Amino acid sequence: MRIQEHPILGTYDRGEIVSFTFDGKVLEGFEGEPIAMALKNAGVMVHRYTKKEHKPRGIFCAIGRCTDCVMIVNGKPNVRTCITPLEAGMEICTQYGVSAEPSNGGEKK
Amino acid sequence: MKRYDMIIVGAGPAGLSAAIESAKRGMHVIVYDENAKPGGQLFKQIHKFFGSKEHKAKIRGFRIGDELLAEASALGVEVVLNAIVIGLFSEKEVTVKIDEHVEHVKGDTVLIATGASENMVTFPGWTLPGVIGAGAAQTMMNLHGTLPGKRVLMLGSGNVGLVVSFQLMQAGCEVVALADAAPRIGGYGVHASKVSRCGVPFYLSHTIVSADGDDHVTGVTIAEVDKNWQIIKGTEKHFDVDTICLAVGLSPMSKLCDMAGCQMEDNPSKADFVPTVNKYGETSISGIYAAGDVSGIEEASSAMIEGRIAGIAAAAKLGFITEEECNIEIEKQESALEGLRQGMFAPGMRGKIITETDEGVEVSQNLLKKGFVTEEEIERFPGVTHSEGIHPVIECTQNIPCNPCQDACSKHCIKIGSNITALPAVNPEAKCTGCGMCVASCSGQAIFLVNEDCGDGTAEITLPYEFLALPQKGDKGIALNRNGQKICEAEVVNVRTAKAFDHTNLLTMKVPKEFALNARFFKKEA
Ligand SMILES: Cc1cc2nc3c(=O)[nH]c(=O)nc-3n(C[C@H](O)[C@H](O)[C@H](O)COP(=O)(O)OP(=O)(O)OC[C@H]3O[C@@H](n4cnc5c(N)ncnc54)[C@H](O)[C@@H]3O)c2cc1C
Numbered sequence: 001m002r003i004q005e006h007p008i009l010g011t012y013d014r015g016e017i018v019s020f021t022f023d024g025k026v027l028e029g030f031e032g033e034p035i036a037m038a039l040k041n042a043g044v045m046v047h048r049y050t051k052k053e054h055k056p057r058g059i060f061c062a063i064g065r066c067t068d069c070v071m072i073v074n075g076k077p078n079v080r081t082c083i084t085p086l087e088a089g090m091e092i093c094t095q096y097g098v099s100a101e102p103s104n105g106g107e108k109k
Numbered sequence: 110m111k112r113y114d115m116i117i118v119g120a121g122p123a124g125l126s127a128a129i130e131s132a133k134r135g136m137h138v139i140v141y142d143e144n145a146k147p148g149g150q151l152f153k154q155i156h157k158f159f160g161s162k163e164h165k166a167k168i169r170g171f172r173i174g175d176e177l178l179a180e181a182s183a184l185g186v187e188v189v190l191n192a193i194v195i196g197l198f199s200e201k202e203v204t205v206k207i208d209e210h211v212e213h214v215k216g217d218t219v220l221i222a223t224g225a226s227e228n229m230v231t232f233p234g235w236t237l238p239g240v241i242g243a244g245a246a247q248t249m250m251n252l253h254g255t256l257p258g259k260r261v262l263m264l265g266s267g268n269v270g271l272v273v274s275f276q277l278m279q280a281g282c283e284v285v286a287l288a289d290a291a292p293r294i295g296g297y298g299v300h301a302s303k304v305s306r307c308g309v310p311f312y313l314s315h316t317i318v319s320a321d322g323d324d325h326v327t328g329v330t331i332a333e334v335d336k337n338w339q340i341i342k343g344t345e346k347h348f349d350v351d352t353i354c355l356a357v358g359l360s361p362m363s364k365l366c367d368m369a370g371c372q373m374e375d376n377p378s379k380a381d382f383v384p385t386v387n388k389y390g391e392t393s394i395s396g397i398y399a400a401g402d403v404s405g406i407e408e409a410s411s412a413m414i415e416g417r418i419a420g421i422a423a424a425a426k427l428g429f430i431t432e433e434e435c436n437i438e439i440e441k442q443e444s445a446l447e448g449l450r451q452g453m454f455a456p457g458m459r460g461k462i463i464t465e466t467d468e469g470v471e472v473s474q475n476l477l478k479k480g481f482v483t484e485e486e487i488e489r490f491p492g493v494t495h496s497e498g499i500h501p502v503i504e505c506t507q508n509i510p511c512n513p514c515q516d517a518c519s520k521h522c523i524k525i526g527s528n529i530t531a532l533p534a535v536n537p538e539a540k541c542t543g544c545g546m547c548v549a550s551c552s553g554q555a556i557f558l559v560n561e562d563c564g565d566g567t568a569e570i571t572l573p574y575e576f577l578a579l580p581q582k583g584d585k586g587i588a589l590n591r592n593g594q595k596i597c598e599a600e601v602v603n604v605r606t607a608k609a610f611d612h613t614n615l616l617t618m619k620v621p622k623e624f625a626l627n628a629r630f631f632k633k634e635a
């Protein structure tokens with residue numbers, strides 16, 4: 001959910017609206033905002049599933065320290081989405097385990 | 110290899126202050142920070158800071174960061190962002206990763222001002238998406254304009270938990286409860302009170318039993334703990350929430366000091382494993398300094414002074430100023446630091462149970478357990494007086510290092526004195542004009558203007574208001590007491606907004622006069 005107007009900060013400087021895909025679905029976000037923010041505002045909570053126990057993980061620290069939010073971005077796995085700026089046309093996929101291997105749910109390309 | 114007079118790791122208040130002092134004295138300085146924005150913790154802080162004017166009190170945190178950066182840049186300090194320092198060696202060689210490449214630089218002196226990182230706690234379900242750190246909540250709201258969730262439970266009643274709870278409400282979230290396993294609230298009472306009067310219940314001696322949900326958080330269960338921190342069966346309480354926010358303390362990020370081989374100490378009064386430093390902030394390795402939260406968790410105000418001291422000391426070490434000059438200037442800084450380190454929240458007071466203020470006033474137990482001072486308790490504090498006409502009522506009841514209220518009143522109605530941690534007192538001789546500067550300047554939102562009897566059976570209360578939508582003159586609603594409970598009907602009779610108030614609006618409401626001493630917040634509703 002976007003904050004439209006904040007009592008102290010007023011309105012936020014946001015980039016252009018751009019499209020990207022999440023597991024093949026087309027979504028929109030603001031260019032330059034962290035990928036994780038665009039996903040959060042589109043209602044996506046789960047960024048990856050752990051390798052052994054298949055447990056969901058999402059945003060935790062939001063500053064690039066915990067690696068909970070890593071995903072496959074343009075084919076590259078383990079990208080920290082909380083600090084990686086969104087670009088038009090990015091292909092973002094749920095990550096299963098630690099590699100770019102697509103798994104059951106996450107269909108790649 | 111590039112060489113600098115001083116390499117600073119961390120562009121928070123400590124690092125930037127050191128850069129300013131050393132560059133001012135002619136040193137060639139570079140500052141590295143891993144973030145995309147400078148300011149350290151400050152750029153996420155949107156509340157008005159504590160401290161005194163000299164330490165930028167009553168200025169909102171993010172603006173302090175901007176001010177420090179502008180000052181440093183004007184002095185020619187190079188600030189490199191997105192630059193993470195990954196190595197520090199005893200010969201003062203620094204390895205820094207900028208984007209994808211690694212650089213090696215050498216400093217004649219090095220300052221480690223890396224601040225602190227958030228602690229974590231575990232409970233069943235703690236890894237579920239929707240469980241986030243308090244810092245993450247701030248980053249989402251205050252930098253990226255994104256709500257972390259709709260309904261939030263906060264764990265942790267230290268200043269971070271209290272401040273972030275308030276910020277969550279300002280951004281538009283509902284905070285359903287604030288829980289802490291400790292038996293008493295850890296942060297400033299004034300921060301707790303502004304959360305409490307909005308209706309957030311406090312659950313002290315409570316911890317999280319579990320976070321519920323399959324793919325993300327859908328609820329949370331908390332329960333009371335006994336003296337040994339064991340959960341008491343049968344005391345469980347459940348809340349439907351989509352977000353659980355953790356604010357369970359900070360730990361100094363002292364890894365680089367350790368890596369360089371600085372002598373370290375386990376210091377409980379400094380909250381953790383920190384480098385041993387002398388009065389100049391110098392570690393056991395000559396020319397390597399540490400300042401700010403990395404050498405003991407404190408405040409931005411003290412971090413700035415520690416940074417300045419390190420910058421001045423480094424300048425003396427390299428011969429940019431004489432030792433004599435250095436000692437004179439450091440003495441000044443030290444006495445300011447001494448002043449800040451008084452009162453109930455001083456580093457040496459950690460873990461102690463305090464029963465009276467420095468003035469000998471019994472502290473409010475209810476404040477420590479529930480987050481608000483009761484009507485009976487509030488009367489014994491020197492900021493609460495009764496007189497005819499409009500007058501300030503200062504509900505600031507602990508010895509904290511803060512005094513903007515005193516500076517705000519040109520009529521001298523408010524007195525703290527030279528000891529910055531003293532309780533603010535109302536001067537009965539002075540005449541309040543109702544200008545509202547004190548209400549807007551109070552970092553703790555603890556000052557109200559009250560006219561107890563307007564002559565027609567009503568009373569008027571002016572309070573600080575930092576939420577949207579801003580109520581309008583003529584709006585009818587409900588007055589809430591210090592505990593956030595509805596007590597009577599209220600009508601907004603004035604709303605003042607001014608540049609000098611810096612986004613703190615002053616809302617004046619009219620209530621039946623028997624509620625003059627209790628009505629402390631306004632809610633617009635039928
Ligand atoms: C919610 C909240 C409210 C607060 N309210 C107040 C208040 O009202 N008044 C007050 O005085 N204080 C307040 N504080 C405390 C204050 O913000 C901190 O004490 C202060 O920021 C510490 O300053 P610092 O320079 O030591 O560290 P920080 O501000 O943490 O800065 C350290 C910087 O170093 C960077 N860094 C760390 N490691 C590396 C590395 N290896 N390479 C490159 N960069 C690195 C970090 O990313 C960070 O930017 C508050 C803090 C919080 C969290």
Ligand code: SF4
Pocket residue numbers: 500501517518519520521522523540541542543544545546547548558
């Ligand atoms: S309202 Fe103005 S005159 Fe009255 S106490 Fe506050 S600052 Fe002083």
Ligand code: SF4
Pocket residue numbers: 299503504505511512513514515533550551552553554555556
């Ligand atoms: S009343 Fe004064 S000392 Fe207390 S929080 Fe407000 S400004 Fe600070």
Ligand code: FES
Pocket residue numbers: 058059060061062063064065066067068069070080081082083
């Ligand atoms: S949420 Fe922790 S690294 Fe992104």
